[in-house]
Amino acid sequence: MDKIIDIEDRIPTLRERRKKRTNRKFTLLLVIFLFTLLGLLYFQSPYSHVQSIVVKGANLATGDEYIERTGIQEGQSMWEIRTSNAEEILLKNDWLQDVTVKRTGLTSVTIEVTEWKKAAYIQSEGGFDLVLENGTVYHSTQKMAPVDAPVLNSFENPKALNRMVKELAKLKGEVLSMISQIESVPSKSDPYRIRLFMNDGFEIRAVIPSFAEKMNYYPSIIAQIGESEKGVIDIEVGSFFQTYVDMYNPQPKEEEEVEETSE
CATH class of the missing domain: 3.10.20.310 (membrane protein fhac)
Known part of the structure; x- marks a missing residue:
């Protein structure tokens, strides 16, 4: 025969289960309330x-x-x-x-x-503006001539300016610090011709496309020339040096004396 369980024996167990279930619900509601309260206090606080x-x-x-x-x-x-x-x-x-x-x-x-890093300066009406490595001209309040980067002059062609800036970014730091000014001197045959004035007194003639590659050898070129006479270094094609005296004040050739013949 099946065992008969008296309902009165199960009542305490059912009551205990109901009590635990009620406690869990109350605890959950209390936690939700506390989190909501903390959230409100947080959003109202500094x-x-x-x-x-x-x-x-x-x-x-x-x-x-x-x-x-x-x-x-x-x-x-x-x-x-x-x-x-x-x-x-x-x-x-x-x-x-x-x-x-x-x-x-x-x-x-x-x-x-x-x-973007500074590559050079460009002269403006109010002073000197910055030329950044991406070619952007950043308007500055600098009035005095800069000494920490070269000054670009006469770069009216935006394409030439952008290419010049990219070449400057390829220069060694020691070489870049030796450049005082870079002037754009385009010709009909070559819009990328430039002229540089160095802090050590030399003048450089070059073209933008090969500028960085050749200009990085500048210290060794100067070492071969020596510091006794300043002049112009042409690196457009090869590497050619001519003193300022020979270039700008050429000496006239001595005329041969011709004896007058008497009749």
Whole structure:
């Protein structure tokens, strides 16, 4: 015969199960309530708002200028910030190579910018503007003649300017620091002819396409010529040197004396 279980014997067990189930529901609701309360307190507290903005890598523009361009402000909600939008806004500036905007910590935002490096200067009405490695001309407030990079003159052809900048980027640092000015002197047959004035007193004549390849040998060329006489070094085709005296003040040939014959 099947064993008969009295319902009264099962009542305590059912009550215990019901009590545990009720406790679990209550605990779950309490946890949800606490998390909701903490969330509300967090969003109302200063810890959910931007308290500091750090800019790294700013040289051309100031940190404040970069912050202003992104539109991010102190006191703004950390969760209102769209980092990808801020990056896109900054990358519209031609002088920037790369940008990263990220939340750092609970209340900080970091803006990291990689600016194109300076290749040269170009003279403008107000002073000297920067020419960057990507060919961008960055308007500067510099008034004095620069000494940390060459000055480009008469580069009216944008294509020639861009190619010149690319060649400058290939130069060794020691050679680049020896150049004072580079002047564009195009001809009908060659729009890429240039003339350089060096800090050591020499003048160089070259063409842009082969400029960096040949100009990197400049220290060894000078060592062979010596420092006693300055002059013009032509590296357009080969390598030819002529002193300033011979080039700009050629000495006239001595005329042969002719004796007059008497009749």
